Amino acid sequence: MTEQQKSIIKTLREQNFSYNAIAKAMGVTVATVKSYCQRAGLAGNRKEAFKSQSDTPLELPTFCRCCGKQLIQREKVKHRKFCSDACRVTWWNAHPELVKRRNPHTVKCLCCGKEFTYFGIKQHKFCTHECYIKHRYEGVTCDTETV
Incomplete structure (x- = not known):
């Protein structure tokens, strides 16, 4: 105090x-x-x-x-x-x-395959910006199926 x-x-x-x-x-x-x-x-x-x-x-x-x-x-x-x-x-x-968040969605990252939760209407495909960059420019893709 x-x-x-x-x-x-x-x-x-x-x-x-x-x-x-x-x-x-x-x-x-x-x-x-x-x-x-x-x-x-x-x-x-x-x-x-x-x-x-x-x-x-x-x-x-x-x-x-x-x-x-x-x-x-x-x-x-x-x-x-x-x-x-x-x-x-x-x-x-x-x-x-x-923070009171509404409408949570849980999906798997297209790059690393890690499950993550996002909120809102816009659909997210990657857990972080780094995963987006790896997928976009290096072609890194998760071996498992995406949800």
């Missing part, structure tokens, strides 16, 4: 936000927030804290999933998750397992 994330958690906890709310806003697990708060002495009874405050609800700030910078959400506009396109691309490249 970075120092910036620690300071954000401390600030939000001092404003009496719950572990769940902080975790959701920062994109980390509840266990991470809870353990940090307990180690830093930020754990406590929130019911007593809310009784002493006014009845006006606080709005939870949101933070960029990549760099942790605070985001300003505007009304009637889609909820932002990233501060910039660069942060968005960086985060999605670092988390490819979270």
Whole structure:
């Protein structure tokens, strides 16, 4: 956990936000927030804290999933998750397992015979660009049948 994330958690906890709310806003697990708060002495009874405050609800700030910078959400506009396109691309490249892909196809490469999966409508014949080059310019072909 970075120092910036620690300071954000401390600030939000001092404003009496719950572990769940902080975790959701920062994109980390509840266990991470809870353990940090307990180690830093930020754990406590929130019911007593809310009784002493006014009845006006606080709005939870949101933070960029990549760099942790605070985001300003505007009304009637889609909820932002990233501060910039660069942060968005960086985060999605670092988390490819979270991408929801549709319509997978599994085929064998015409050059090396290795099975590979591709997504989308356009039909793929080669697993990599190198296999395409070998097949195209060197005439390398797999001995087994293709699917």
